[in-house]
Amino acid sequence: MRISVLNDNIVYKRGLVAEHGLSIRIETNEKTIVFDVGQSGVFFQNGIVMKCSMANVDAIVLSHGHYDHCGGMNYLLRQDVKCPPVYVRKEAFTEKVSANKDKTLYRNTGIAWNPEDIKELHQIEKPLTEIFQNVFLLGNIPMNNSFEKREASFFVLKDGKYLADDMRDEQMLIIRENGGLFVFSGCSHCGIINSLNHVKRVFKEEPIYMVMAGMHLLRADKERIEKTVEALKEINPGIVIPLHCTGLEAISYIKQSLGGRCQLAETGAVFNL
Secondary structure (H helix, E strand, C coil), X not given: CEEEEEECCCEXXXXXCCCCCCEEEEECCCCEEEECCCCXXXXXXXXXXXXXXXXCCCEEECCCCCHHHHCHHHHHCCCCCCCCCEEEEHHHHCEEEEECCCCCCEEECCCCCCHHHCCCEEEECCCEEEEEXXXXXXXXXXXXXXXXXXXXXXXXXXXXXXXXXXXXXXXXXXXXXXXXXXXXXCCCCCCHHHHHHHHHHHCCCCCEEEEEEECCCXXXXXXXXXXXXXXXXXXXXXXXXXXXXXXHHHHHHHHHHHHHHECCCCECCEEEC
C-alpha cells in the first residue's frame, strides 16, 4: 500500500502548499482512493507536483461534511478531468456551523457545493458499506468512553434553530489488506478511541496494522491527551500516523510515548507500507 499526503496543515517541501485541511491518496493492490479533498484546490495542485494524477482515481471518500475536508470538490469540478465516484454520508449535507464560546457568533463550516453537480454521488446511510472488495466505510460511531465528548462548538442549523451536531455524518475508511486493517479517519470528532473501539467491535478483533487520522486534540487538555495515548497503547495498532487537527502538542506526546510506532506526516509525505 502506498499512501501520499496531498494536503495537511503543515508543509516542509519545496513546490508544495499546505492549508488547514486534509487529503490523502491511497493506492492499494487493486484500487486508488482519495480520502478527503481539503478546502480548496491545494490537494489537486500538490498532486500534480507529486505526480499523483486524478485521472486514475477509482473513488473519492469524504470523511464528514466540514469545509476543510470537502471544499476541494468545488475546484475539482471546474477542472478538465472526470470526477470519480464520490462517497459521503447523507447527513453531511445538513447546514453545519461552529460557534464562539459565548454562542454569539456562528460561522458556516459545511459543504458549499451542490450535490447535483456530481454525476456519481453515493450518499451512504448504512452503518457499514463495502464500496470495493475489502474496502469499507464505517459510520454510526458511538461515543461511549468518559473522556471523549461531543464538541460544544459544533452545531447544525435546522428549521431556523441551532442544534448540537452529533457528527452522524462522520465515517472512517477501512481497508483490509495482507490480513489486517488500515484505518483512516478525517477528524475523529466522535473520538479516536471511540472510533477504533468501534472498528474492533465491527471487525471482530482483526488486527489494526495502521491508523492514520486527524484526532481533533488541538485544544484538548493534558488529561485527555494522556488518556488517549494510554488507550492507543491498549488497542495496539502497528503504526499510528497523527496529522491535521491532532495538534502539535498531542502529536509530540504520541511520538514520545509510542516511539517508532508513531510516524510523523505532513503535506508531501509518502508511506510505502
